[in-house]
Amino acid sequence: MKxxxxxLLLSHHFFKNTxxxxxxxxxxxxxxxxxxxxxxxxxxxxxxxxxLSAVYDYGQxxxxxxxxxxxxxxxxxxxxxxxxxxxxxxxxxxPETWKASGHVTQFNDPLIDNKDSKKRYRADxxxxxxxxxxxxxxxxxxxxxxxRFGNDFDEEKFRKTNPRVQANLKKRExxxxxxxxxxxxxxxxxxxxxxxxxxxxxxxxxxRRWTEVRKFNLMFETKLGSVSEDADLIYLRPxxxxxIFVNYLNVQKSGRMRIPFGIAQVxxxxxxxxxxxxxxxxxxxxEQMEMQFFVKPGDEIKWFEYWKEAxxxxxxxxxxxxxxxxxxxxxxxxxxxxxAFDIEFKFPIGFKEVEGIHSRTDxxxxxxxxxSGKKLQYFDPLSxxxxxxxxVETSIGLDRMFLAVLSYAYTEEKVxxxxxxxxxxxxxxxxxxxxxxxxxxxxxxxxxxxxxKARTIINDIKFDFNCQYDEKDSIGRRYRRQDAIGTPFCIxxxxxxxxxxxxTIRYRDSMKQDRVSTTSLREIIGKKVExxxxxxxxxxxxx
Ligand code: ATP
Numbered sequence: 310m311k312x313x314x315x316x317l318l319l320s321h322h323f324f325k326n327t328x329x330x331x332x333x334x335x336x337x338x339x340x341x342x343x344x345x346x347x348x349x350x351x352x353x354x355x356x357x358x359x360x361l362s363a364v365y366d367y368g369q370x371x372x373x374x375x376x377x378x379x380x381x382x383x384x385x386x387x388x389x390x391x392x393x394x395x396x397x398x399x400x401x402x403x404p405e406t407w408k409a410s411g412h413v414t415q416f417n418d419p420l421i422d423n424k425d426s427k428k429r430y431r432a433d434x435x436x437x438x439x440x441x442x443x444x445x446x447x448x449x450x451x452x453x454x455x456x457r458f459g460n461d462f463d464e465e466k467f468r469k470t471n472p473r474v475q476a477n478l479k480k481r482e483x484x485x486x487x488x489x490x491x492x493x494x495x496x497x498x499x500x501x502x503x504x505x506x507x508x509x510x511x512x513x514x515x516x517r518r519w520t521e522v523r524k525f526n527l528m529f530e531t532k533l534g535s536v537s538e539d540a541d542l543i544y545l546r547p548x549x550x551x552x553i554f555v556n557y558l559n560v561q562k563s564g565r566m567r568i569p570f571g572i573a574q575v576x577x578x579x580x581x582x583x584x585x586x587x588x589x590x591x592x593x594x595x596e597q598m599e600m601q602f603f604v605k606p607g608d609e610i611k612w613f614e615y616w617k618e619a620x621x622x623x624x625x626x627x628x629x630x631x632x633x634x635x636x637x638x639x640x641x642x643x644x645x646x647x648x649a650f651d652i653e654f655k656f657p658i659g660f661k662e663v664e665g666i667h668s669r670t671d672x673x674x675x676x677x678x679x680x681s682g683k684k685l686q687y688f689d690p691l692s693x694x695x696x697x698x699x700x701v702e703t704s705i706g707l708d709r710m711f712l713a714v715l716s717y718a719y720t721e722e723k724v725x726x727x728x729x730x731x732x733x734x735x736x737x738x739x740x741x742x743x744x745x746x747x748x749x750x751x752x753x754x755x756x757x758x759x760x761x762k763a764r765t766i767i768n769d770i771k772f773d774f775n776c777q778y779d780e781k782d783s784i785g786r787r788y789r790r791q792d793a794i795g796t797p798f799c800i801x802x803x804x805x806x807x808x809x810x811x812x813t814i815r816y817r818d819s820m821k822q823d824r825v826s827t828t829s830l831r832e833i834i835g836k837k838v839e840x841x842x843x844x845x846x847x848x849x850x851x852x
Contacts, residue, residue, distance in 0.1 A: 338657040341719050342588055344735065348793050350374070350715065351589065363585030363593040370794055371711075373745030373775060375596075377840070378710055379575055381743060382598045384844055385623050386573040393571035393600065394564055398552025400577060401533065404543050406551050409680035410673060411644055416547060417524040419500050420583045425516035431583050432500050432522045435509050436488050441659075443481045450474050489641050497522040527580045545579035550702060552576070553601045554673045557698075558685055561603075568687055568698055569612060571602040575707065589712040590656065596707035603687070603698040606671065610648065612701045613668045617650055619847075620666060620703050624652065626846040627740045629717050635660060645672035652705075654713045663713055664705035671697040714739060718795060724820060727785060737795030738818055741837045747774035748798040748834055749791045755780050763802045766812070770831055774838060792817060798834055 345351040349368035353360035367375050386393045407413050419432040450473055455462045468474055484507060491499040501522045510517050529545040546552065553572045560572055575598045582591050589595075604612045617636070624634055632655070639649040647670050651662040674697050678685045686695040718737040726732045741747070750767045752759035760780055767776050777796070779787050784801060791799050799815040806812050806827070814833060815822045825833060836842075 337719070338588075338716070340721075341657065341716055344719065344793070345371070345715065363582060363587075363591065365589060365592060365708075370745040374714065374739065374743060375707060375711055377743035377745070378714065379596075379598065379707060381627075381840055381843055382623070382705070382707075382710075383573065383575065384840060385847060386571065386600050389844060389848065390571065392566065392569065393573055393602075394560060394566070396553060396556060396560065396572050396574045397576065398549070398556060398574065400546050400579075401543055402546060402551060402555070404541065405680050406555060406677075407528065407544050409676040410551050410554075411676070412528060412544075412547060413526075415644055416528055417526050418583050419497055419522045420525045421501065421504065421522045422520040423511040423514060423516055424518040424520060426511050426514035428511060428513050429583055430511075432497075432504060433488075433492065434584065436484070436500070436503055436507070439507050439509050440481055440485055440488070443477050443484075447474050447477050447481075450477075485640065492641050495524070497524065525581075525583055527582065529579045529581055546576075547580050548578055548704070549574045549576045549597045549599045550601060550704065551673070553599065554677055554700075557601070557603060557674070558687075561687065568689065569602060569604045569608070571600050573598075573600040575599075587658070589708045590658070590661065592708055595709075597704060598707050598710075599702060599704045601669075602701045602703075604701060605689075606696060606699045609668045609670070609699040609701055613648055613666065616701055616703050617666050620652060620664060620705075622847050624654075624664075626843045627714070627743070629713075629740075633713075633717060637662070643667070645669045654709075656713065657716050663709050664703065667702045667704070669700040669702050671699050673700060674698065714743065734789055734792055736792040736817060739795040739797075740843070741797040742840045742843050744795050744797050744838070745775065746777045746791070746794060746796045747838045748800055748830075749777045749779055749787070749796050750800045751778075751784060751787050751802065752780050753784060753801055753803040757804065758807060759802050759804070762806055763800075766800065766802065766827055766830070769827075770834070773831060774834055788815065788820075797837060800830065 342351075346353075346368075348370060350371040352366045352368050354364035354366050355361055383395065387395050407416075420429055421432040421435070422429050447468075450471060451464060451467065454467050454471070455464070468478070484503060487499070487503055490496070491503065498521075501519065504519060505517075508517065528547050530542055531545060533541045533543045553574055557572065560566060561570070575596060577594060578597050579594050582593055585591050585593055602612055602616065621634065621636075625631055634655070635653050637651045637653050637660075639646070639651070642649055646667045649665060649667040652664040652666070653660040654663040674685045677683075678697065685697065687698050688695045715737070718739040720736050720738055722734060722736065723731045724734050737744075739745075748770070750763045752763040763778060763780070767778055770776060777791075779790070781787070782790075788799055795817070797817045799817075801813045801815065803813070805824075810827050811824050812827055812830070813822045814825050814830070
């Protein structure tokens with residue numbers, strides 16, 4: 310399980326595994342990983358023992374950013390919706406839970422090994438990557454033609470008539486339908502055959518010598534009880550959703566909730582992922598933020614549409630450019646779902662899922678009813694009927710969202726130094742309301758009472774904002790350090806401060822500086838960093 314050097318975690322097979330990645334992206338992703346370590350965001354777990362594969366620790370700034378994202382999600386669910394409440398269920402659950410949910414029999418990934426490189430892959434991912442490659446070819450043709458024809462370009466017509474596009478569309482369709490069928494029927498031999506027929510090579514070695522495809526269950530097992538012979542086999546939960554399902558009636562009854570209502574939960578989950586060399590994107594221990602929304606059967610599509618839109622608004626309110634997001638509809642539905650969309654984010658490794666929105670029907674509640682023998686029906690006081698609610702789920706990986714924010718924020722740029730010469734700066738343009746440190750208070754020099762004055766300012770605003778005091782190095786270097794951490798405001802205390810109680814405030818993104826009174830700091834900073842700003846943005850755009 311050892312991984313060796315942290316930088317090697319982004320070993321080159323990872324990039325070769327995906328078809329969107331350009332060399333530029335590869336380079337910038339590597340830089341992001343080392344920046345995250347150098348500036349206290351992410352450390353490899355138990356690094357002094359060479360790390361543990363696909364397990365990471367959040368450093369002093371990482372934990373702040375993670376907590377802020379969590380709070381943004383939580384407040385957007387629980388504060389903004391009267392009919393959504395929270396829950397914190399245990400990681401350990403009765404083992405029957407996972408039989409009922411289908412995880413014991415169906416939470417499997419098809420794995421395949423390459424005989425030459427000895428590397429292990431998810432067979433479905435190899436095929437998905439291949440399909441994406443074909444899509445990439447089609448897109449390229451379209452971009453080329455759009456350039457050639459300019460304003461007269463008719464994409465639909467081009468798709469229908471261009472022979473190369475047509476051939477690729479046909480090929481994609483054929484492989485995709487074989488793939489969907491094989492996944493549905495768990496036909497492992499056919500999955501392997503698709504890999505052979507498509508001539509898919511190992512991204513590392515280029516070899517096409519593949520083993521059989523095998524099923525691999527992703528749940529971690531452990532024992533509950535002190536005497537090993539009597540101990541019960543239990544699992545570390547692979548999703549938080551089941552804790553919500555088994556508690557739904559407890560919450561409904563104790564909270565006198567009426568359908569439709571939702572239960573939100575954030576918590577650790579564990580998956581023994583087959584391919585885990587993708588930094589925070591695919592971890593073995595990670596956190597999910599899930600909300601299960603219980604609705605009347607028949608209303609699920611309406612609510613599904615509602616949540617699909619609401620969740621996209623949540624992402625966009627962060628100010629991330631909308632070209633970094635897209636929806637992706639599942640062709641290959643999970644056993645519990647009747648419609649499912651992913652929200653995909655443009656990571657440095659290409660567009661990948663960051664969140665799933667699933668209409669789960671009454672599958673989970675019905676299964677728990679069957680396995681537990683307990684009635685899990687809701688009594689509707691208006692219509693006086695009992696029914697098993699349908700569920701619409703929104704499920705987002707906290708760590709994946711963290712990676713999305715960090716990768717979007719990471720910017721290298723050339724800026725003028727004090728003498729007007731261009732120098733490089735690395736800045737994390739993290740949206741101010743979720744930035745780990747909101748303001749750095751910097752005395753220009755450590756004498757003449759400037760340091761004490763800086764402390765007085767910090768003591769005044771520390772109850773409102775997470776602040777940092779820094780007096781080491783030149784002011785220019787301190788600015789750069791705060792840029793690299795992503796601090797939106799630097800407040801510099803100089804000799805003039807001692808005379809007229811004003812300071813300079815420097816804005817991270819524009820690097821502009823203003824002279825302002827110390828008494829106005831709370832208002833200036835507050836306007837930009839309040840989490841409320843994001844929540845209001847969501848509500849504002851929803852009317
Ligand atoms: P994938 O297809 O990438 O394996 P999934 O469809 O299995 O993901 P879900 O079970 O829908 O994922 O989980 C919901 C969310 O949890 C995902 O959208 C993702 O953000 C996050 N997630 C899933 N697996 C991991 C992982 N191994 N590491 C980090 N985040 C993950």
